[in-house]
Amino acid sequence: MNFQGKTAIVTGGSRGIGRAVCLELAKHGANVVLCFAGNEAAAQKTAADCEALGARALAVRCNVADAAEVQALVAAAVESFGGLHILINNAGITRDGLLLRMSESDFDAVLDTNLKGAFLCMKAAAKPMIRQRYGRIVSLSSVVGLRGNAGQVNYAASKAGIIGLTKSMAKELSGRGITANAVAPGFIETDMTASMTESARAVTLSTIPAGRLGSPEDVAKAVVFLASDDAAYITGEVLSVDGGMAM
Numbered sequence: 001m002n003f004q005g006k007t008a009i010v011t012g013g014s015r016g017i018g019r020a021v022c023l024e025l026a027k028h029g030a031n032v033v034l035c036f037a038g039n040e041a042a043a044q045k046t047a048a049d050c051e052a053l054g055a056r057a058l059a060v061r062c063n064v065a066d067a068a069e070v071q072a073l074v075a076a077a078v079e080s081f082g083g084l085h086i087l088i089n090n091a092g093i094t095r096d097g098l099l100l101r102m103s104e105s106d107f108d109a110v111l112d113t114n115l116k117g118a119f120l121c122m123k124a125a126a127k128p129m130i131r132q133r134y135g136r137i138v139s140l141s142s143v144v145g146l147r148g149n150a151g152q153v154n155y156a157a158s159k160a161g162i163i164g165l166t167k168s169m170a171k172e173l174s175g176r177g178i179t180a181n182a183v184a185p186g187f188i189e190t191d192m193t194a195s196m197t198e199s200a201r202a203v204t205l206s207t208i209p210a211g212r213l214g215s216p217e218d219v220a221k222a223v224v225f226l227a228s229d230d231a232a233y234i235t236g237e238v239l240s241v242d243g244g245m246a247m
């Protein structure tokens with residue numbers, strides 16, 4: 001894969017899966033614009049690590065749920081690197097709780113970041129991509145968006161929504177050289193899953209045919225493939241990266 005001359009935005013690139021995607025893109029020569037919510041030190045470290053791999057990189061504070069901030073993020077990518085070819089909708093949060101105890105604000109917060117954020121980023125990125133007649137959009141769904149999960153109605157709804165958003169966008173824009181796909185990770189070892197109890201981890205592990213939890217790099221490889229020219233004829237797909245968990 002060769003991403004020389006291509007510019008990618010990775011939302012939530014400061015940590016976890018987003019950071020691994022940034023490094024994988026940088027390794028293959030892309031210019032990387034990563035956004036973060038509040039963790040500036042981690043974001044600057046990811047940017048510096050991308051540069052150490054020979055790429056150009058920029059870290060931008062941007063709340064993906066804010067339309068004006070997302071527009072500024074896309075403008076920063078286009079102004080800094082002369083275009084925008086790849087969007088990775090990775091930023092995501094959880095606010096878990098059983099339905100009867102879930103507050104409206106926890107429901108809204110998760111939908112705003114995970115689903116509305118992806119919508120705002122797609123909408124802003126589509127403009128330069130249509131002008132270029134080239135684009136790759138990859139959005140992070142989840143095994144939970146495919147199968148549901150007790151205690152995560154908000155998160156599951158947001159991740160199922162990513163699939164509808166992706167397929168609809170693929171139908172609208174694939175004729176303009178823009179593909180839209182989703183990746184559905186299973187249980188990946190990041191800060192998001194770090195607070196799980198040992199017993200809950202053991203139960204989860206027993207449902208994974210591959211016999212291990214996933215790494216951010218496992219997911220990043222699939223994301224970057226879908227962002228590459230090699231995936232030009234794949235659009236509207238959902239690729240599970242879960243060690244067989246969702247089968």
Ligand code: NAP
Pocket residue numbers: 011012013014015016017018035036037038039040042062063064065089090091092093113140141142143184185186187188189190191192193
């Ligand atoms: P993580 O380690 O918790 O990192 C989340 C990232 O999102 C951070 O970079 C964070 O920035 C950023 N972020 C959060 N809210 C944001 C906002 N409003 N605007 C911009 N950036 C924001 O998460 P992860 O585990 O790597 O997950 C990445 C994606 O994969 C998420 O969409 C998640 O739902 C999905 N996923 C994860 C798993 C898993 O097992 N880990 C499984 C399936 C799907 P700061 O550092 O500034 O806070």
